[in-house]
Amino acid sequence: MEISPAALEACVARLRPRFPGVAMLPLQADFTRPLRLPPPPRAPARTLVFFPGSTLGNFVEAEAVRLLAAMRETIGRDGRALVGIDLVKDPALVEAAYNDAAGVTAEFTLNLLVRLNRELAADFDLSGFAHDARYVPQRERIETRLVSLRPQRVHVAGLAFDFAEGEAIEVEYSHKYTDRGFSALAARAGLEVVDGWGGEPEGFGLRLLRQAAR
Structure with a gap:
């Protein structure tokens, strides 16, 4: 099951030749919503x-x-x-994983703004935001944010949003x-x-x- 049809088709194309005896029934769906599974070729045990x-x-x-x-x-x-x-x-290990020295996670997080610029006609300046990921022991989770580095106004889908310096966009939790x-x-x-x-x-x-x- 996969929300992206291209990824789903590519996965099944790789797996079917390797496991010819397994019936594969790809389902394009959002797993957070009710699912209607395709009928199997035989009743599962x-x-x-x-x-x-x-x-x-x-x-x-x-x-x-x-x-x-x-x-x-x-x-x-x-x-x-x-x-x-x-x-x-260890919280130090967790924070290091979400703030890797190579900047891979930061690039992944900032890509959210790239997508907003491309798909919702936004005008985020990527140099105006910084990736921030912190472990919160009381909630046993990493909280990932994009923090505004200066006062700025951003437009998204025709709407204006003002950010103060230090104001953050909540991006993701990882419990x-x-x-x-x-x-x-x-x-x-x-x-x-x-x-x-x-x-x-x-x-x-x-x-x-x-x-x-x-």
Whole structure:
């Protein structure tokens, strides 16, 4: 499943020759919205939802619960969901990852303004904003912002926005989880953790979920 049709087609074109015995049913969709899965060629014995990476951490808590609850409905009573999570670790390590010396993350963040200029007729001056990513221990998350370096006015889609020096645009959250915290989050969505891989040495994990017993 992928929101970009070009990326979806390219992925399936690579995988089909490698796994000719696997039926692949590409679905262009936004996973945050209700899904209508294409009919499989044969009835599945069990459904597995695989949500890799650490995308769940980009959602605030209520949104993450809704997404996990949608997975619960998709997998049914006998299915499973395999979810990737970024784990809580040394804040210095986390901040270093989001403020890399090569400036890759900063370039990625500033590209948001490039897209706004191109697609919404905005006039952001990229030299007037700086990438800023900080770990907030109380919320166990990285908060990424674009900070205005001077007073300035920007136009987006015909509307004017004034920025003071130091004023920020919130770009992204990236939550980090403890196993206890993730289990509690899953429980709110009617799921329970039944297995897991990865932990403190790796700083990242996969957790297997099923519908919680009622």
